[in-house]
Amino acid sequence: MPDDRPDGPRRAPKDPERFLVRGRLERLPRRRADRDLVISYLASRTLPVHQPVTERELTDRLAALAADPVGLRREMVDAGLVTRTRDGAEYWRTHVTEFDFP
Numbered sequence: 001m002p003d004d005r006p007d008g009p010r011r012a013p014k015d016p017e018r019f020l021v022r023g024r025l026e027r028l029p030r031r032r033a034d035r036d037l038v039i040s041y042l043a044s045r046t047l048p049v050h051q052p053v054t055e056r057e058l059t060d061r062l063a064a065l066a067a068d069p070v071g072l073r074r075e076m077v078d079a080g081l082v083t084r085t086r087d088g089a090e091y092w093r094t095h096v097t098e099f100d101f102p
Helices: 033-048 053-062 069-078
Strands: 082-084 090-095
Touching: 033 069, 033 082, 053 069, 053 090, 069 082, 069 090
Parallel strands: none
Antiparallel strands: 082 090
């Protein structure tokens, strides 16, 4: 039966948890949009906005949620969600995400 709604077929809601296995990220999604969604979600769960933490502390927080915490930390920095000091000693999140709001 064709879908004749003016807005087209209904899409699945943005749910980054669908990429987690028992609450952990085993690997990043391949599709860029999904990857960005997961990175934003995990950044919001591990690091409050503008609260600096040490490299070790952030890595430990990410290790609780991801198989590759160092790679995930790098992805967060590359995506512009997290900033670090020049020497990499401290990290802080610079952007509010859609997951920061209930």
